[in-house]
Amino acid sequence: MSENLSLKTFVVLMKSAKSVQEQIKTDISSYGMRTSDFEILEVLYHKGKLTVREVSEAVLINTGSITYVIDKLESKGLLERSNCKDDRRVVYIQITNQGKQLMDEIFPKHQQVIEDMFSDITTEEKRVVIDVLKRVGLKADNE
Template identity: 35%
Template sequence: MKTKKSYGEKNDLNLKTLIALTKCFHSVRKRETTTIREGGLTLPQFAVLEILYHKGDLRICDIIEGTLSTGGNMTVVIDNLAKDGLVGRYPDPEDRRASLISLTEKGVKIMEDIFPRHVENISSIFQILEEDEKKTLVKLLKKLGGVEL
């Protein structure tokens, strides 16, 4: 019979907390992506369309920062979205070396279809929590992530 290895009460609790947080994240992410996949998009594609839908035309560097993505992957994602006619590129009038990425009509229509279902899905995921629990969770996650409140 295996005995449980201990690294001390505090360290064991830290490890247990990390495992619970990781399992929770994966579970929520899996349920979150349901409506995205049903809409025929990957998570990175949805992230690009979503930020453009809510923020307007952006440079690639702003999309990368806003979606917490990497540069190499983002170029491929945007190229694929452009091939599908969901986004377009045009020169940035403030910096001709840079391009702005914008949603096309087709991209807007897809977001108008998917995003309301995405919001409903997110609401169903978080309905298990009371409003004050959600606020506390946000505060704790920001604190743990070192994000300013």
């Protein structure tokens, strides 16, 4: 029987993704945070003020669950809400100075963990992986 490279690629991708996720989860927990907390702070840290919907789409957390996480982060003083002046249904979220200081301290360490995971891969290989995974994702979205 011939080797099914699509199936093998899928299995390797899923195992690799699981290993990477576990490493990231371990790193984030070393800062006393949950992954969902870190993801929300990270997107606000890099993108600035966003709506709840934009944050939800960026971090892949559904809007029902995200409210709970935002409430916790707001109670810790790490982010704040503000209402949209033009549309009362829209709520903006932004990182506070305290949240920014926290991310200034921990994000470079987190980024180094990611750099270390990819240290054996050349720049060109990274570009190829990005391209291939984007195409696979687009194909899956369109099926």
